[in-house]
Amino acid sequence: MPELPEVETVRRGLNRLVKGATISSIDVYWPKIINNDVESFKQRLAGQTIQKVDRRGKYLLFRFGNGLTMVSHLRMEGKYNVVPQDEGRTKHTHVVFHLTDDRDLLYNDTRKFGRMTLVPTGEEVTVAGLKTIGPEPVADQLTIAYLTDIFAKSKKMIKPLILDQSKIAGIGNIYADETLWMSKIHPMRPANSLTDDEIATLRQNIIDEMAMAIKGHGTTVHSFSTAFGEAGQFQNQLHVYGREGEPCERCGTLIEKIKVAQRGTHFCPHEQQL
DNA sequence: GATGATGTTGGTAA
DNA sequence: GTTACCAACATCAT
Incomplete structure (x- = not known):
């Protein structure tokens, strides 16, 4: 679901459903989706709480309590879903964020083009694509x-x-x-x-x-x-x-x-x- | 079955 | 700096 309006819709849905939720553990079934070392990615996010989800262009920014931000780009087909624990997975489910409240946040992506990058908050600008991103299409920025x-x-x-x-x-x-x-x-x-x-x-x-x-x-x-x-x-x-x-x-x-x-x-x- | 196109982006080569 | 092409993948329409 790529363009800005779709990403914004996802952002709002995530804030409604998983803001305040805490990750207990993560399963990664397609490592190439994670730009970091996968073990380090899992380890650093375990126990962390999603404070809120922001957006810049088509990028989602998951803000965590320990000064980390997960930059997530859905590319062509990436989708997030929130389901009861251990339900709803398909062959296109590539990352599962287990939450401590007995729900799972699933990342589904039929074409596996989507990417996630974990960086210290404030260093999002070092992520490829965010380095050179232009102004948001709103009146006060797109002059x-x-x-x-x-x-x-x-x-x-x-x-x-x-x-x-x-x-x-x-x-x-x-x-x-x-x-x-x-x-x-x-x-x-x-x-x-x-x-x-x-x-x-x-x-x-x-x-x-x-x-x-x-x-x-x-x-x-x-x-x-x-x-x-x-x-x-x-x-x-x-x-x-x-x-x-x-x-x-x-x-x-x-x-x-x-x-x-x-x-x-x-x-x-x-x-x-x- | 084969071919081509699909809401994206990044890397490489000319 | 540009443009073109390809790569990453799976599915659907023709």
């Missing part, structure tokens, strides 16, 4: 001045630029297509060709879309079971993503799907022109 500056300096296509986590935190493939459609900007437009009006529009659509998607508990594409029983609702509000061949809601032109920088890209060829 017009900032966007104007980075766009003006780049000839890159606008879609891969807004997907670049070091430029803006949290946008993924779905919301990149959605916000560009809302802003009537072709995904292959060079960033430095955007007008001031287009920049302002795109910025506002990014900020609004993220907030709206969080309200809808994120987008569930591969449907199935979402952690915490919070199946995302936002897939019902997508305008172009997954709508290849369907009429554009604004002009009726059929939505096209192309490849841009190796990613599937949906857009309206009538309203989003180069």
Whole structure:
């Protein structure tokens, strides 16, 4: 469940369900998910209490009482689940955090792309990906001045630029297509060709879309079971993503799907022109 | 059965 | 600094 709104939904679910819970022990079935030495990871977290879970971009930050932070990235398919002790595990359960209250916090990940890194709190910035992460897509951090500056300096296509986590935190493939459609900007437009009006529009659509998607508990594409029983609702509000061949809601032109920088890209060829 | 695509990121090479 | 390609994996659609 990757993009920012989905990660935020997971963060809220974790705070609701396991804030204050204490880890008794950890089982790791796929060691590559843990970036630390696995034995040290288990040992340092045993007996620790989850004080709260924060988020930066698409990264979850589990805060523990002993000055440790576990950075967790779900990548494509990572999911957390809270279950009664020794229940609910599947062949895709790769890490089990046993809690002292007779529940288990499960980490499930069909493709095993997700990663966890344990670092001293305050040193999250040393974790790959957090070192260079850009501003959060909220009004006071993603300023017009900032966007104007980075766009003006780049000839890159606008879609891969807004997907670049070091430029803006949290946008993924779905919301990149959605916000560009809302802003009537072709995904292959060079960033430095955007007008001031287009920049302002795109910025506002990014900020609004993220907030709206969080309200809808994120987008569930591969449907199935979402952690915490919070199946995302936002897939019902997508305008172009997954709508290849369907009429554009604004002009009726059929939505096209192309490849841009190796990613599937949906857009309206009538309203989003180069 | 084979092929290609999938909500991501990081490393490498040109 | 860029871009392109690949790798990490499993599942689903064609």
